[in-house]
Amino acid sequence: MSNDIQTNTFGMPQLNAPAPDFEARTTHGVRKLSDYAGKWLVLFSHPADFTPVCTTEFMAFAKAYPEFQKLNCELLGLSIDSYYAHVAWVRNIKEKFGVDIPFPIIEDLKMDVARAYGMIHPGAADTSAVRATFVIDDKGILRAMVYYPMTNGRSIPEFVRLVTALQTSDANHVATPEGWQPGDKVIVPPPQTVEAAEARKGEGYEYVDWYFSKKAL
Known part of the structure; x- marks a missing residue:
């Protein structure tokens, strides 16, 4: 058993950190x-x-x-x-x-x-x-x-969906909304500057507001 275990102060592993070795x-x-x-x-x-x-x-x-x-x-x-x-x-x-x-x-x-x-x-x-x-x-x-x-x-189908969603986010640099399934539209990352926020409406996405836009993959 490896002793190289990365956990936080509560003894829990951390998201987006190396998984504990075993x-x-x-x-x-x-x-x-x-x-x-x-x-x-x-x-x-x-x-x-x-x-x-x-x-x-x-x-x-x-x-x-x-x-x-x-x-x-x-x-x-x-x-x-x-x-x-x-x-x-x-x-x-x-x-x-x-x-x-x-x-x-x-x-x-x-x-x-x-x-x-x-x-x-x-x-x-x-x-x-x-x-x-x-x-x-x-x-x-x-x-x-x-x-x-x-x-x-x-619910085991939820874990199939979750792995699919994570892989989709990684491959396309997007987020997925509640209940997302393959073929559904994905969420475009919000702009990071005021200038980019002003430009978002004209970028061709399914636009609701500067921070909330979707697109099809």
């Missing part, structure tokens, strides 16, 4: 953050194996895996359960629900990765990782963090 045993062998260099990665935690909400999430991630792969994005699950519990759970999901889990699951018995990524929230889950999801880009930079309570499952 090396951990998984259901697919040892995995390190560097193994994903050049690819996007969605790292997500769940409170425990053999729990019903987590089972629905893992099946949804599995079914969406081809969509993530089209985005050059891999999936990596985590809980503080053992490798053996992970293997048994994956086999149980295949037997009971007919769904193969195609991505690795980290064994994190010492909670090293969970602590590095701020997955342990006292008062919410003292002895297990909460439902946390981290989007790491192809350069190893942490781009998004989303936390859910123990009782409620995540």
